[in-house]
Amino acid sequence: MTTSPTPRVSGSSPEGLQTTLAHPVAGIADDAGVESPPDPNLETTWVADTHRVDLRTGPPDVFEDLSTVDFLTLRWRDVGRPYQVPASSSWRREWESEQGAAMPVAVQWEQFNRNFHTLFLSNADDAAAARRRFFSSAARARLSAARAAAGELVRLHLWNYVHRVEDAVWDPRGKRALFQDLDLKKPRVLFLGAADGYEAMQLLAQYPGGAAVLVDYDDFCRTDRFGKFPSAYPFLGQDRGTGSWTTYRREDFDIEFEVADIRDLGYGRESDVVLSVGLIEHFPDAHKAEVFDFHRRFLKPGGLAIMTTPRRQLRSRAFYFLMADLMNYGYRELMDPYQMGLYAWENGFEILRAGTIKAHNGIVARAR
Secondary structure (H helix, E strand, O other): OOOOOEEEOOOOOOOOOOOOOOOOOOOOOOOOEEEOOOOOOOOOEOOOOEEEEEEEOOOOOOEEOOOOOOOOOOHHHHHOEEEEEOOOOOHHHHHHHHHHHOOOOHHHHHHHHHHHHHHHHHHHHHHHHHHHHHHHHHHOOOHHHHHHHHHHHHHHHHHHHHHHHHHOOOOOHHHHHOOOOOOOOOOEEEEOOOOOOHHHHHHHHHOOOOOEEEEEHHHHHHHHOOOOOOOOOOEEOOOOOOOOOEEOOHOOOOOEEEEEOOHHHOOOOOEEEEEOOOHHHHOOOOHHHHEEEEHHHHEEEEEEEEEEEEEEEOHHHHHHHHHHHHHHHEEEEEEEEEHHHHHHHHOOOOEEEEEEOEEEEEEEEEEE
């Protein structure tokens, strides 16, 4: 493995942790067979400018495993129906008023991805600027501008709390727990609706030597959300030789990005894992069978479908209410793992693992 310029994580961090993230990857033998020293940041967590880094290897106590549920006997009357989040973005309503037509799904996702990426790039300075705009407008009795600045300030503070403080968007410890102890060696991963590709990279870190194809029909995800993913971000995973903890970066993974509609993919049954994160909940019941078939049709016999959806909980409802203008462009559900598992069972999957992490449900399943 060749070396590269040593990146640094900026932002606030515990004493001694604002330090180099060395390459070659810590704990991995290079081309000459020499193993690099362990990453000095193992067992730490800190906040960078736009995200949190969490390299703690302790017990995955953020995953609640509900795999003992008998989905064969579970019925909808037992679990209720998912909560449908109102599609209430004022930007969508304004667009449709100007265009005189319903906003196409592709445009909905283009708007969402750009808004999401803008939030991701935000930091404390952006929140401080929004605060100054609010007080300036209020002092001048510019009520409309003050309301707009207040909304921006609330959204930035909420995003900062959810993403940088709670780390509930990426949730590395929860997703490592969801992905752990699977029968995978050098897996071929197909990620449907991949966006920034985070979860595929986490899988490849836990099961090194594999490869992933990321699929999204918004080219912005290829160029910006994945293309500009923080190159210094460390993914905690397994050393290929010893199985001990080590860290990887985006450049260490074998990844291709295909810009395409998932309905038009030409792959065969060649993937060990078909992965989706926040995809199923965008399909109403009339199309649930179709979205589950997307996960099945590309799997090798015995392959795994790994799926997550946002949790049906009060804090999630509050999040999507307060973030409606930026995120609510189309159909979206919030469900619990019982509802998610029942959908998967009804559509031909055996549930191997089901449970909850911070903000998401997670299921590992195999086609029956």
